[in-house]
Structures are given as structure tokens and as C-alpha cells.
Amino acid sequence: MFYAALDVSLRSVAICIIDQDGKVRLERSVPSEVPGLVRCLREFGEPIHQVGLEAGTLTQHLTYGLTEAGFDVVCMEARQVNAALSAMRNKTDKHDARGIAQILRSGWYSRVHVKSVESHHLRALISCRKVMQRKCIDLENEIRGLLKIFGVKLPLRLSRGGFDIAMRDTIESDPALSHAMLPMLQARRVLFDTFTELDRRVRKAAHADPVCQRFMGVPGVGEITALSFKAAVDDPARFKSSRTVGAHFGLTPRRFQSGEKDNPGRISHAGDADVRATLYAAANAMLMRSIKWTSLKAWGVKLMKTKGRRRAIVALARKIAVVLHRMWVDGSDFRPGSEAAA
Structure with a gap:
């Protein structure tokens, strides 16, 4: 019975395969792409019982790719893996892969649920909406702060759509001020239109889902x-x-x-x-x-x-x-x- 562990980074993956007694049988570094990983694991020549990796940014991509290739993939809770690996004196990708392999063999880990592709699509839509909202608020606060220097005090509450109108009337009355701040106001307008569209898509997706x-x-x-x-x-x-x-x-x-x-x-x-x-x-x-x-x-x-x-x-x-x-x-x-x- 053999166990394969993957220590995943953005560009490469350190692979360590051990047997049921904990003896290292293969160590290799390959690019962090599914075809290269599948080829390396199959070239080992023996059936692999489980493939383990800790939760991270590439987890979903690698897990679904390896599962489709016929491997039993275990995604481990990152905090537990980090606590176990912290006892090792030297930290390298090679040593981390060895440690993950031993954790996988011993069974001392919590299995992490790998979300579906549909779930990640929804999360990406929600995250994009939130990013646009934050950028709009940041620009609005920056514009308010710059105008305070010139003694311009804006109302505490302005509707998102009314902000552009109120600012444009104030800025265009001063040629020097409009030279500096009109581009920022235009950038805020583009961001706000993008946020409005993403917000519409989020709400449409929610109303289309029966759950x-x-x-x-x-x-x-x-x-x-x-x-x-x-x-x-x-x-x-x-x-x-x-x-x-x-x-x-x-x-x-x-x-x-x-x-x-x-x-x-x-x-x-x-x-x-x-x-x-x-x-x-x-x-x-x-x-x-x-x-x-x-x-x-x-x-x-x-x-x-x-x-x-x-x-x-x-x-x-x-x-x-x-x-x-x-x-x-x-x-x-x-x-x-x-x-x-x-």
C-alpha cells in the first residue's frame, strides 16, 4: 500500500511517495499542472492508495483533475498540517512533502470538503461585486478628503447614483480642481457602473435559484x-x-x-x-x-x-x-x- 503526498506551490509540486511502513519510495518535483502530476504518479508503477495535499488556492483544480484520473484524493485541513510540520527543524518543499505523506499514512488529519465548480463560480461573482464596491467607496472617500482641503464639505449621505452629479457640479466650477480630479471622478463612474452590473447579476442569480x-x-x-x-x-x-x-x-x-x-x-x-x-x-x-x-x-x-x-x-x-x-x-x-x- 502506497501513499503519495503533494506539497503544492504556484509553479511546482514536490511529490513524495511512501509505503505502508513509512519508507520513502519516490521523491520528485514537477510543474503544478494536472497532466504532469498524473504522468509522474502513473510512472511509479504501483497502485497508489491515496493522494494527499493540504488545502490551498490550487486545491480545487488539482483535486478534480486527479480524481478524474482515477486517484483517491484527500484534502487536509491546513492548520493541522502546519502544526504537524512545525516540529520539523528544516522547512523545504521536499521535507514538507515527506511530512504530509506521513500524516496521510497515519490518518491524523481532518478531511476538507472540496467545493464544486458551481460553488466557486458563485463565490467568484460575489467576490467581484465586493471588490468593485470597495473600490467605489475608496475613491469616494478620497474625493471627499481632497475637497476638504479647499473648504468643500459634502453632505454625509449621498446616493451612489447622485454622487457623480454632486461632485461634477462642484469640481467643474474650479478649472484647476477639475484638471486634477475629473479623471478620478470618471474612473469612479466606470467602477460604479461595473458594480451596478455585477450587483444585478448577483441578485438575478439568487432569484433564479430555488434554494x-x-x-x-x-x-x-x-x-x-x-x-x-x-x-x-x-x-x-x-x-x-x-x-x-x-x-x-x-x-x-x-x-x-x-x-x-x-x-x-x-x-x-x-x-x-x-x-x-x-x-x-x-x-x-x-x-x-x-x-x-x-x-x-x-x-x-x-x-x-x-x-x-x-x-x-x-x-x-x-x-x-x-x-x-x-x-x-x-x-x-x-x-x-x-x-x-x-
Whole structure:
């Protein structure tokens, strides 16, 4: 029985193949392309039981390519692999590949779910929208800061579409100022038009997806939250219990227990930060903006009176994640609950 480990970098992959006794049988470095990896593994001449690599940017591309070639690919949790490899005195790609091979042989690892291509497409769309939004905000803040030097104070709130009109009237009245700032304003306009188009595509994708439509039946959950959650979870069956979804997105407290010490901490902030932020925004909208009564909101309001607003919103965000996953698994719609039960 043979185990192959891959230490992946952008341009090359260090390969180490060991037998069931841990003896190194092959070490080689090849380009980080699927055909080269498949050729190297097949030239070894013996059937390989498993191929292991740690989670990274090329994980999805390499995993699907090797799986299609007939190999059993194991994607390992990067923090566990890093903790195991930190005991090695010298860090090289060759030594890392050896360490990953031994971890794979021993079974001391947590297997990471490799998301589907569809999920990565959705995440790419959401990420592009967010990048354009950030760049627009950065340019708007830069323009506001430059105008303050000349004593121009803009209103605190301007609609995204009205910003260009308000700025152009102010800048064009001063020829020297327009010479410097009109190109920046034009660049902001192009970015804003791009953001508007990407935002339209994101919302269209959410409304076209039946799962996202059910998610949006929860008060406070909009298109961005629904699509982000669906893309991040990808396969609801990979969670044995809906209660673990909150922990997956870092919405449960840390705990440090040793001997007589048992200190609960703040939330772990593990997992996808963008999904955690959208769930927090959904919980805040349900608690502070939504006028529709639900048992979830009643629970959050009650918690807010004893624990404070921020803790209540975090707890409600975790509950929303649990509810969304259960709705997805059961294929059910959101049920507000009964006021008598609350």
C-alpha cells in the first residue's frame, strides 16, 4: 500500500511517495499542472492508495483533475498540517512533502470538503461585486478628503447614483480642481457602473435559484446573504448536524480548558469571514429593521435585554445559519412560529 503526498506551490509540486511502513519510495518535483502530476504518479508503477495535499488556492483544480484520473484524493485541513510540520527543524518543499505523506499514512488529519465548480463560480461573482464596491467607496472617500482641503464639505449621505452629479457640479466650477480630479471622478463612474452590473447579476442569480428563494423567506435574509451561504456550504449533507454550521462559520465561542482553568472566550472567527459578515447583517436587519414578528426575532429581543445588542446579534446570526441549513436539508420553507409559544 502506497501513499503519495503533494506539497503544492504556484509553479511546482514536490511529490513524495511512501509505503505502508513509512519508507520513502519516490521523491520528485514537477510543474503544478494536472497532466504532469498524473504522468509522474502513473510512472511509479504501483497502485497508489491515496493522494494527499493540504488545502490551498490550487486545491480545487488539482483535486478534480486527479480524481478524474482515477486517484483517491484527500484534502487536509491546513492548520493541522502546519502544526504537524512545525516540529520539523528544516522547512523545504521536499521535507514538507515527506511530512504530509506521513500524516496521510497515519490518518491524523481532518478531511476538507472540496467545493464544486458551481460553488466557486458563485463565490467568484460575489467576490467581484465586493471588490468593485470597495473600490467605489475608496475613491469616494478620497474625493471627499481632497475637497476638504479647499473648504468643500459634502453632505454625509449621498446616493451612489447622485454622487457623480454632486461632485461634477462642484469640481467643474474650479478649472484647476477639475484638471486634477475629473479623471478620478470618471474612473469612479466606470467602477460604479461595473458594480451596478455585477450587483444585478448577483441578485438575478439568487432569484433564479430555488434554494436561495426559500432562504430569502427568512426576515432579514436578502440576495447577498442567501447566495453567499449557499456557495459557502455547497453540500448540506457534509454537516452531520445543523448545529455545527454556526461553529463552521466562527459564530461560537472559543474555549480554553486545562486543569482547573476553564475560560470561555469570544467567538472563534473561524471559516469564511464574508459569510459571517452577511449572517451578522441579516441578524441585525431582523432584530433592528424588520417589522415582521417571528419566534426568532422574539428570542433575539429577549436575549438583547440581558446580554446586550452585539451579543444578541451574534447569537441570532448563529441561529439563522442553523435555520438556513435545516431548511435546505428538509426542503422546507421558513415558519415564523406562534406568538403563544414565544
